[in-house]
Amino acid sequence: xxxxxxxxxxxxxxxxxxxxxxxxxxxxxxxxxxxxxxxxxxxxxxxxxxxxxxxxxxxxxxxxxxxxxxxxxxxxxxxxxxxxxxxxxxxxxxxxxxxxxxxxxxxxxxxxxxxxxxxxxxxxxxxxxxxxxxxxxxxxxxxxxxxxxxxxxxxxxxxxxxxxxxxxxxxxxxxxxxxxxxxxxxxxxxxxxxxxxxxxxxxxxxxxxxxxxxxxxxxxxxxxxxxxxxxxxxxxxxxxxxxxxxxxxxxxxxxxxxxxxxxxxxxxxxxxxxxxxxxxxxxxxxxxxxxxxxxxxxxxxxxxxxxxxxxxxxxxxxxxxxxxxxxxxxxxxxxx
Amino acid sequence: xxxxxxxxxxxxxxxxxxxxxxxxxxxxxxxxxxxxxxxxxxxxxxxxxxxxxxxxxxxxxxxxxxxxxxxxxxxxxxxxxxxxxxxxxxxxxxxxxxxxxxxxxxxxxxxxxxxxxxxxxxxxxxxxxxxxxxxxxxxxxxxxxxxxxxxxxxxxxxxxxxxxxxxxxxxxxxxxxxxxxxxxxxxxxxxxxxxxxxxxxxxxxxxxxxxxxxxxxxxxxxxxxxxxxxxxxxxxxxxxxxxxxxxxxxxxxxxxxxxxxxxxxxxxxxxxxxxxxxxxxxxxxxxxxxxxxxxxxxx
Numbered sequence: 001x002x003x004x005x006x007x008x009x010x011x012x013x014x015x016x017x018x019x020x021x022x023x024x025x026x027x028x029x030x031x032x033x034x035x036x037x038x039x040x041x042x043x044x045x046x047x048x049x050x051x052x053x054x055x056x057x058x059x060x061x062x063x064x065x066x067x068x069x070x071x072x073x074x075x076x077x078x079x080x081x082x083x084x085x086x087x088x089x090x091x092x093x094x095x096x097x098x099x100x101x102x103x104x105x106x107x108x109x110x111x112x113x114x115x116x117x118x119x120x121x122x123x124x125x126x127x128x129x130x131x132x133x134x135x136x137x138x139x140x141x142x143x144x145x146x147x148x149x150x151x152x153x154x155x156x157x158x159x160x161x162x163x164x165x166x167x168x169x170x171x172x173x174x175x176x177x178x179x180x181x182x183x184x185x186x187x188x189x190x191x192x193x194x195x196x197x198x199x200x201x202x203x204x205x206x207x208x209x210x211x212x213x214x215x216x217x218x219x220x221x222x223x224x225x226x227x228x229x230x231x232x233x234x235x236x237x238x239x240x241x242x243x244x245x246x247x248x249x250x251x252x253x254x255x256x257x258x259x260x261x262x263x264x265x266x267x268x269x270x271x272x273x274x275x276x277x278x279x280x281x282x283x284x285x286x287x288x289x290x291x292x293x294x295x296x297x298x299x300x301x302x303x304x305x306x307x308x309x310x311x312x313x314x315x316x317x318x319x320x321x322x323x324x325x326x327x328x329x330x331x332x333x334x335x336x
Numbered sequence: 337x338x339x340x341x342x343x344x345x346x347x348x349x350x351x352x353x354x355x356x357x358x359x360x361x362x363x364x365x366x367x368x369x370x371x372x373x374x375x376x377x378x379x380x381x382x383x384x385x386x387x388x389x390x391x392x393x394x395x396x397x398x399x400x401x402x403x404x405x406x407x408x409x410x411x412x413x414x415x416x417x418x419x420x421x422x423x424x425x426x427x428x429x430x431x432x433x434x435x436x437x438x439x440x441x442x443x444x445x446x447x448x449x450x451x452x453x454x455x456x457x458x459x460x461x462x463x464x465x466x467x468x469x470x471x472x473x474x475x476x477x478x479x480x481x482x483x484x485x486x487x488x489x490x491x492x493x494x495x496x497x498x499x500x501x502x503x504x505x506x507x508x509x510x511x512x513x514x515x516x517x518x519x520x521x522x523x524x525x526x527x528x529x530x531x532x533x534x535x536x537x538x539x540x541x542x543x544x545x546x547x548x549x550x551x552x553x554x555x556x557x558x559x560x561x562x563x564x565x566x567x568x569x570x571x572x573x574x575x576x577x578x579x580x581x582x583x584x585x586x587x588x589x590x591x592x593x594x595x596x597x598x599x600x601x602x603x604x605x606x607x608x609x610x611x612x613x614x615x616x617x618x619x620x621x622x623x624x625x626x627x628x629x630x631x632x633x634x635x
Contacts, residue, residue, distance in 0.1 A: 018475030022487070029491045135366075138623070142615040144567055146574045147590055147608025154597050154604060273480035277571060281594065291483075292575055295490045307479075307487050315478045 004326050012319055019311040023304045024069050028062075030300065078305035083297055088305035092287060097180025098168060099286030102278070103271040105202050106210035111264065114214040118221025122256075123248055125226060133218055140215035145274055149208040149281040156204060163204050166283035170197040209278045213267040220263045224256040231255075258328055265321030269314045360628035367624020373617035381434040388427040389415070392584040396422035401600045417602040419589075425602065428584035429610050435585050436566045436614060439500055443565035444558050446504040451511025452554065456542050458512070459519030470516070473509035481506040481564075482571060489577045496569075496585065499578035503568045507561055514557055518550035552629040559625055563618035570611050586611045 035052045053059050057068055072078070078088035114137075121133040157165045168182050169175060173194045175185050183202070186194040228234065229252055237251045238244075276288035283289070287306060294302035351359070362368055380387065390396075402418040403410040410417060416426040458466040476484065488502035522528060523546065531545045572578030573587030581588060589607040596603045 014471050015475050015478050018472070019478070022475075022479075026487060026491060138366075138619055139612070139616060142563060142567070142612060142619050144570055144574075144587070144608055144611045144615070146571060146587075147604075147611060150590065150594060150597060150604050150608065153594075154601055158598050269478075269480045273482040276482060276486070277574070280575065291486070295486060296576065300490075303487070303490050307483060310483060311479045314480060318478065 001326070005323065008319060008322055008326075012315055015315050016312065019308060019315070020070055020073060021066070023308040023311075024066050026304050026307070027300055073308065078308065079301035081294075081302050082299045083294075083302075088301050089309075091290065091302070092305065092309050094177075094180070095285060095287050095290050097177075098182070098284060099272070099275050099279070099288060101181045101183065102202065102205055102209060102284060102286060103268075103275060105206035106208075106271060106274075107213060107264065107267065109206050109210035110213035110217055110267070114217030115221055115260070118218040118260075119225055119248070119253060119256075121218070122222040122225025122229065130222075133222070137215035137218040140211045141219070143211055143215075145208050145211060146277045146281055148211060149204070149278060152204050152208060153281070162200075164197075164201050168198065168201050168285065169194070170201075173197060205278050205282045205284055208281070209271060209274050212270060212274060213264070216263060216267065216270075217260065221256065221260050224259050225252060228252045228256040258325070261328065262321060262325055265317065265324070268317040268321075272310055272314065357628055361624050364624040364627060366620045367627075370617040370620030370624065373613065374621060377433050377437060377614055377617070380430055381437045384430045384434050388424075388430040389413075390424035390427040392423065392428045392431040393582055394423065396424070398422070401596070401603070403600070404602050416606050417600070419603050420592075420596065420600075423582075425606055428589060429586070429606060431584045432586045432589065432607070432610065433614070435496070435579065435583070436569065436611075439496070439503075439569040440562040440565045440618075442500050443504045443507065443569075444561045446500075447507045447511055447561065448554065448558055450504075451508050452515050452547070454508075455512040455515025456519050456547060456550075459516035460523065460538065460542050460546070466516070469512065473512050476506070477509045482568065485568060485572060486575070486577060489572065494577045494580065496573075496579040496583065499569055499572045502572070503565050506568070507564060510557060510561075511554065514553050515550060518553060519546055522546050522549050556622055556626040556629060559618060559622035563615040563622065566611065566618070567615050 035049055035056065035058070050059075057065055060068070076089050078092075080087055081091060084091065117133045117137075121130040124130055153165055156163045164170065169186070173186070173189075173191055175182070175189050175191065175194060178185055178188065182198040183195065186198045231252075234247060234251055237247050242251070272288070275284075275286060276292060278284065279286045279288035280292055287310065291303065291306040291310075293299075294306060350356075396414075396418060399414060399418050400422045401420055402414050402422075404417045405412045405415050414424050414426070416424075416429070418424055419428070454469050458469040485499070485502040485506045488505060489498055492498040492501065519542075528541070528545060531541060536545060569578055570585070570587030570590075573585045574590050576588075576591055579585035579588045581591075586607045590604065593604045593607075
């Protein structure tokens, strides 16, 4: 187990170096001079230009610059936003809870509906229910989620008036961001109705963001169930007279869940990419919307830092999933 | 060998591979429907100039935000209505089909060509070269694809051309890994050894002997690649990082439609429906192909 852990930990080092190389070269590959970009349209005289270049460390050789960049990253220095002049890491940490709250609710939604749908479809293979689940999940998998969000707004917010169109909380409330998680903050604030407002703002974005993971989980659970139900131990259990529900829930489901857990873990990357689109539609103040705005405004430190943070996060989560997988499934641990 | 001998003895010729393929493929009704839809979409895209009732760029200033023909105030002149500057939505969708399929073709061709090359060389030669290529692909896979595509667009600048390039780069690792895995599987088989013994050079070995036997999973992946290319291009267009206005690209058509949600649902609904149906068609066809080409799935 320790060998497996060490091997997995060592494997993320090249990935992390690759990501930092990518974000580092981002600034150097962008056409145009970074100093002039920062100076804006006013222009700059050559003397000041050289001074600023030295101040930004851009006169040093590239390997030295990269080394400086990496040391900065490890100290938590991701530079300052061109637009707000605030440290990028600080902005990221302020906005990240909003994205995390949304992603968490989305994956919960996907599991609550995807897992049972997949199990039932697998058990009742070939029935109308099975065909509908597979059809719906393939549609969900093919869904352009930015359009799906617009449709849900059109129907539930505009036609029916059930849910709010955008944001995290009604403007009627002012809640101190203690934890950054609106559901927790509103619960602690004791403001009547604030929690309900936060919850109603979360519903549509969670559905939109959870749609593709839902489809993936349902499909994976079904195929995994089908495979496990053909195993000898399931037949043995049936032959012993174990009740059908117990065979499915205890004997089959437990083993069928192993690949499903991996797939759920791998959805984190999908969620963060989806958050970029979902947050843009619902004006959700998270890191996805932040990066889109930064790219449109050419705020390169934010683009650089944001991509670095999200990628490191995905690498880290994938590592955790792999380790969990190794714990759950000894076969992986020993062959790795 | 044994099997063919028996068949020859009984004087029954095996079915033509294409015929056999179609037998398995046509069992899957969804896949056939998807293929039909793709065929129609290709026809529409090719004949866009002929069948589109209007130019996708002409602005009919006296017919702004006109609803579809079956609603009050709609006319058959603009069957699916008009957008906020009076352009015919149906015509824009028809020309958009051309763009989306074009994006799919270019992305799949680019990523397939580069992916096959990298995958087959790294699988065949192995060693340090393989390690470098595969680690690089692992890093690319670690990043959410849309984010990586956005980073590339941030470097190159927003345009449809750069979006296509970004998407082709982002999907590359799938093709490289797939090709490499099948090459490694094929490499140790007898027919490869016998070619080597008869003196085939590395180029011939890779592209003439081994590659044709690795095509099945690649064809499936390429079909599914169409759907993800179209979806990603639309997402980038929606975010303003792909096709720029007034290009009639489906994603870009939705970019500013949020403001019309209350007044003109047709502006919002139809472009997205076009994306969904096209992506779904490619996914259905891809699933069908996988079942038909994968010998393990055949019962």
